[in-house]
Amino acid sequence: MTDLTGGSPTPRQRPSWLSPNLWWLVIPAILFILLFFLIPVLSLFASSFDKAMPGQITFQGNFSWNNYERIFSRSLYYTAIWRSVWLGATVAGVCLVIGYPLAFIIARTFRAGTATLLTILVLSSMQLDMVIRLYGLMVLMGDKGLINTGLIALGITSEPLPLMYNEVGVIVGLVQVTLPFMVLSLIGSIRSINPALEEAARSLGSSRWHVMRTITWPLSLPGIYAGTLLVFALAISSYVVPALMGGWKVITLPIHIYQQIAEVGRWQFGAAVATLLFLTSLFAMALYVVALRRNAGGRV
Amino acid sequence: MSDIRLEHLTKSYGDSTAVDSVSLHIEEGEFYALLGPSGCGKSTTLRMVAGFVKPSVGKIIIDGLDLTPLPPEKRDIGIVFQNYAIFPHMSVAENIAFGLKLRKKSRTEIDTAVRAALDQVGLTGFEDRYQRNLSGGQQQRVALARVLVTEPRILLLDEPLSALDKTLREEMKFWIKNLQQKLGITTIYVTHDQDEALTMSDRIGVMRAGQIEHSGTPREIYEEPATLFVTSFIGQSNILDVTCQGVKENKATVELGGQSLHASTRHLFGKGTPAKLVIRPENVLMGKEAEAQGVPLLTATVIDETYQGAMLRYRLEIAGQEIVAERQNQFHLERWAPGTEVKIGWTERRARALPDEKPAATGS
Numbered sequence: 001m002t003d004l005t006g007g008s009p010t011p012r013q014r015p016s017w018l019s020p021n022l023w024w025l026v027i028p029a030i031l032f033i034l035l036f037f038l039i040p041v042l043s044l045f046a047s048s049f050d051k052a053m054p055g056q057i058t059f060q061g062n063f064s065w066n067n068y069e070r071i072f073s074r075s076l077y078y079t080a081i082w083r084s085v086w087l088g089a090t091v092a093g094v095c096l097v098i099g100y101p102l103a104f105i106i107a108r109t110f111r112a113g114t115a116t117l118l119t120i121l122v123l124s125s126m127q128l129d130m131v132i133r134l135y136g137l138m139v140l141m142g143d144k145g146l147i148n149t150g151l152i153a154l155g156i157t158s159e160p161l162p163l164m165y166n167e168v169g170v171i172v173g174l175v176q177v178t179l180p181f182m183v184l185s186l187i188g189s190i191r192s193i194n195p196a197l198e199e200a201a202r203s204l205g206s207s208r209w210h211v212m213r214t215i216t217w218p219l220s221l222p223g224i225y226a227g228t229l230l231v232f233a234l235a236i237s238s239y240v241v242p243a244l245m246g247g248w249k250v251i252t253l254p255i256h257i258y259q260q261i262a263e264v265g266r267w268q269f270g271a272a273v274a275t276l277l278f279l280t281s282l283f284a285m286a287l288y289v290v291a292l293r294r295n296a297g298g299r300v
Numbered sequence: 301m302s303d304i305r306l307e308h309l310t311k312s313y314g315d316s317t318a319v320d321s322v323s324l325h326i327e328e329g330e331f332y333a334l335l336g337p338s339g340c341g342k343s344t345t346l347r348m349v350a351g352f353v354k355p356s357v358g359k360i361i362i363d364g365l366d367l368t369p370l371p372p373e374k375r376d377i378g379i380v381f382q383n384y385a386i387f388p389h390m391s392v393a394e395n396i397a398f399g400l401k402l403r404k405k406s407r408t409e410i411d412t413a414v415r416a417a418l419d420q421v422g423l424t425g426f427e428d429r430y431q432r433n434l435s436g437g438q439q440q441r442v443a444l445a446r447v448l449v450t451e452p453r454i455l456l457l458d459e460p461l462s463a464l465d466k467t468l469r470e471e472m473k474f475w476i477k478n479l480q481q482k483l484g485i486t487t488i489y490v491t492h493d494q495d496e497a498l499t500m501s502d503r504i505g506v507m508r509a510g511q512i513e514h515s516g517t518p519r520e521i522y523e524e525p526a527t528l529f530v531t532s533f534i535g536q537s538n539i540l541d542v543t544c545q546g547v548k549e550n551k552a553t554v555e556l557g558g559q560s561l562h563a564s565t566r567h568l569f570g571k572g573t574p575a576k577l578v579i580r581p582e583n584v585l586m587g588k589e590a591e592a593q594g595v596p597l598l599t600a601t602v603i604d605e606t607y608q609g610a611m612l613r614y615r616l617e618i619a620g621q622e623i624v625a626e627r628q629n630q631f632h633l634e635r636w637a638p639g640t641e642v643k644i645g646w647t648e649r650r651a652r653a654l655p656d657e658k659p660a661a662t663g664s
Contacts, residue, residue, distance in 0.1 A: 199352055200385035200443075202372040204399035204450060214398075218389050 041278070047271035055265045067272035077256065077273070084253045085280060087167070088236040091174040092228045095182040098175070099227070103186035104216070108195075122183050125176065134173055134244045141169060165247030173245040174235045181234065182227040189223020190216065221295045229288040233281050253277045301328040302363040302453040302486050304349070309358035311344050318344045320510035321358070326503075329484040331477065333497040336507035337533070342490045345507075346456055349488065350379050362453055378447035378485075379456040383463060384439040386431040392418070392442050393427035399450035417445040420479075437468045444476070448483065455480070455487040461496060473500055494534045498522065506530045523650070526566065528657045531578050538584070538623045540577040544569035544653060552653040557619025561596055563651035576654045583650040584625035586614065586642050587634050595645035602636045616644065 051062040052070075071077045102122065109115040125133065140146050141163035148160035163169055193216060201211045217224075239254040248255075253273060260270035304326040311319040319341040326332045334342040347353040349360055351372035359368045367375050387395050393414050400410045418424050421441040431439065440460060447455065460476070461469045477500045480487050491497055497504045498518045505515040506529075514526040525531035528539065542554040542561075552565040554577055561577070569575055585593055600616040600623065612635070614625045625644065627633060636642050 194383070194385065196381045196383060196385040197387060199350075199372070200379070200381060200446075201387075201398065202352075203350060203375075203377060203379045204446070205373050205376075205402040206398075207373055210402070215387065 044271045044278075045275055047268050048275045050268045050271075052266055052268045067269045070269065071272060071276065080251050080253050080256050081276065081280070083251065084236045084277070087170060087174065087242075087250075087252065088232040088284075090171055091178060091235040092182075092231045094171065094175050095179050095231045096224065096228060099179055099182040099186055100224075103183045104190055104212075106183070107187045107190035119187070122180050126180050130177060130240055131244070133176065134241065137169075137173055137176065137245065138164060141172065164245065165249060167246070167250055169245035169247075170242050170250045173241040174238060177238070177241060178231040178234045181230045185227030185230060186220065186223045189220040189226075193219045218295075222292060225288050225292050225295075229284060232284050236280060237277060253280075301484065303328045304332075304454060304486060304488070305359075305361040306345070306349070307359040307361065309345060309348060309360065310356050311341075311348060311353060312356045317510050319348070319355075322507075322510070322512055324505060324512065324515065326486060326488065328486055331480055331487045331489065331500060331502045333489045333491060333501035333504045334507055335491055335494060335497040335504050335533075337492060340507040341510040342492075342507050343458060346379075346458055346488060346490045349454075350377055350456055351375050376450075376453050377456060378450065378452035378454070379458065380440075380443045380447055380460050382459045384436075384443040384460075386434070386439050386442055386446075388431040390430075391427065392423070392429050392434070395442060396446045396449055398446065403450065413449050417449040420448070421445045436464050437472065440464070440472060444479070448479075448485075453486070455485045457487065457489045459491055460489075462491070462493070469496075476500065498534070506533060508533075524564070524566075524652065525578070525654075528576055528578070528654050531652070531654065536581055536624070536626075538577075538579050538581060540579070540618075540621050540623065542575055542577045542653070544571070544573050544575040546571050547653075551648070554653055557598070559596070559598055561598075561651070562648040563653040564649055565653040567653070567655050569653070569655070574656055576656055578652045578654055579623075579646050579650060581613070581624045581626035583646050584616075584623060584644055585646055586625055586627065586644050587636070589627075589633075590643050590645040593645065593647065595647055597643045597645045599641055600644045602638050602640050602642060604638050605635065616642070618644070 048067055049063055049065070050067075051064045052066055102118075106115050106118045106122070109118065138145070142148070143160040143162075143164070145164070147163065148157075151157045152160065163172070197215055197219070198211050201215050202208070206214065236252070237254055238252075239258055242250050242252045242255055243258075246252075253276065257270050257273045257277070260266045260273060304324070306322055306324040309319055309322045310317065322341075322345055324332075334345060336342050344353060348355050351367070351370065355368065359366055361367065362375075362377075386392075387398070390398070396414045396417050397410045400413055405413070414427070415424070418426060421444055423438060423441055423445070426434075426438070426442075434442065443460075457476075461472055464472060473496055489496070489501065498521075501518060503515060503517055504521050505512040506521060507513065508529050514521060514530045516524075516526075521530065522534055525534065531537045532539065540556060542556045545553040545555055545560065547553075547565060547568050550564055550566065552563050552567075552569060552575070554561055554563055554575060556577060563577055585595065590597055598618055600618040603615040603617055603622070606613040606615075607629075610629055612627050612629050612633075614627070614636070616623050616625060623644070
């Protein structure tokens with residue numbers, strides 16, 4: 001067997017069990033990422049530059065900008081890009097507004113039992129299959145759903161409110177699906193804030209709300225950024241929610257991708273749209289990194 | 301100038317009582333230390349005065365005003381925390397300005413006050429530094445500046461020096477005390493360090509299991525402790541088992557090893573009850589010194605001598621019990637070898653008779 005001593009260059013930095021001779025343990029993970037992530041994504045990029053040939057899956061090697069020209073010359077796709085980004089941002093905003101108070105309560109609950117219970121409640125919605133949850137939402141929000149029936153019965157409206165098969169339905173659906181991610185991200189961030197800081201602020205005359213604004217919020221920004229990015233990325237790449245809740249009237253990039261690939265068979269074009277989606281996410285991540293760098297100085 | 305009155309302040313959590321009916325009156329400008337081991341309730345008491353913990357029973361009255369129903373932000377109290385709690389996302393100047401901004405002071409007023417405060421704590425020029433570039437002692441001073449700049453009614457300090465190293469602690473002890481005296485602000489100082497309490501405070505409240513066992517000046521606490529716990533918590537004590545023969549006018553007659561001795565006491569003992577005789581090592585006189593004082597003498601045997609540089613420490617055996625004597629190491633003093641017999645004694649004023657105590661229970 002190879003000699004395990006004297007491998008570490010700086011014994012103080014590297015834990016003793018992470019001897020360089022055990023590097024081969026990482027190989028399975030690297031292979032997995034290579035095989036199931038890197039290679040597919042790269043071939044997706046490659047396909048997007050291939051000449052559009054309906055029904056042709058394999059890479060032909062005919063370089064052309066056709067696909068991208070097509071995207072940027074039709075308002076249809078511009079609308080879809082804009083809609084995806086807009087939905088993603090709105091969903092992120094709504095999740096933040098709803099999720100922050102919830103995360104704050106969970107993070108600051110004194111009794112460990114209550115905090116765990118609330119966290120489980122938040123996570124419990126993730127235990128059910130997404131489609132089943134969405135059907136549940138449809139029951140709630142349809143024209144003859146619970147909400148509208150209730151509102152009409154109470155006499156608040158005479159006509160059913162259009163909550164489904166439009167952007168409202170999609171947003172509600174996306175929020176329901178992505179909220180746990182925001183909440184979990186925020187809980188970690190808020191918990192890491194020293195409670196003495198909030199107490200110090202209060203003793204200096206700050207009301208609870210003022211403390212939240214000047215102390216808690218700024219110090220939880222890393223968690224806010226992380227949660228927002230995560231929710232945005234999940235929201236813009238969602239296919240099922242816009243499909244079910246939007247009634248095929250809310251066309252987002254993922255729906256275009258599906259249509260191109262599964263319905264029309266234009267793989268190369270679909271790949272181009274998918275690449276665009278990927279770049280949008282990447283752009284959002286770049287913004288996240290910039291924002292984090294500018295605000296990281298304040299972190300405890 | 302505000303005085304503080306705590307009336308039957310109690311805090312219970314279910315079955316356990318953290319603070320048990322504490323009543324206290326702290327005079328204007330007084331530096332009052334709450335001293336005790338961890339878990340004795342001193343921090344909880346402080347937090348109730350600050351408003352972070354709601355008392356189960358009792359009132360907190362400052363300057364004649366009942367502050368008990370008020371939230372922390374309305375109490376106008378300054379508090380310095382153990383880990384300083386400097387806002388890391390704000391500069392030193394912004395930290396100090398925090399309370400002033402809340403009081404709607406003008407920009408110029410704030411700037412002047414901040415500069416004056418920094419000057420007062422010796423940190424001029426530190427306006428734009430951030431917490432990550434400040435040492436513990438500097439953060440300590442920023443925390444104080446931040447609090448004092450708002451001119452609070454009273455000042456609360458929660459073990460502010462425990463996170464500092466020894467030399468810095470010594471320095472800061474005097475610095476804080478000086479500042480407090482100069483400003484004349486009524487202060488409650490929570491600590492588990494008896495040295496801090498003895499050197500800094502006007503009065504000390506020694507706490508155990510949620511109650512104040514003895515409240516008095518440092519001298520009273522040290523020389524005339526009310527209970528066995530207080531005497532062993534502060535400084536060193538010899539605690540000897542004796543039998544009490546009777547008490548007359550705060551003077552108890554006790555029997556130790558066949559000899560009758562007197563000790564001062566505040567308690568009443570029946571004839572023949574077992575009691576504890578408490579005498580501090582520095583008050584145990586030996587040999588010629590004991591004879592020269594004219595005090596009742598006892599015969600003891602030396603167990604050993606420990607050389608401590610400035611002090612000499614003797615362990616002695618008397619009537620089957622161990623007693624420690626501490627003497628200053630001055631060149632002309634006699635010394636004794638282990639095994640030798642020596643006459644010892646003490647002034648009765650320095651000896652106290654205290655009732656025997658069961659081991660400390662927690663709360664109720």
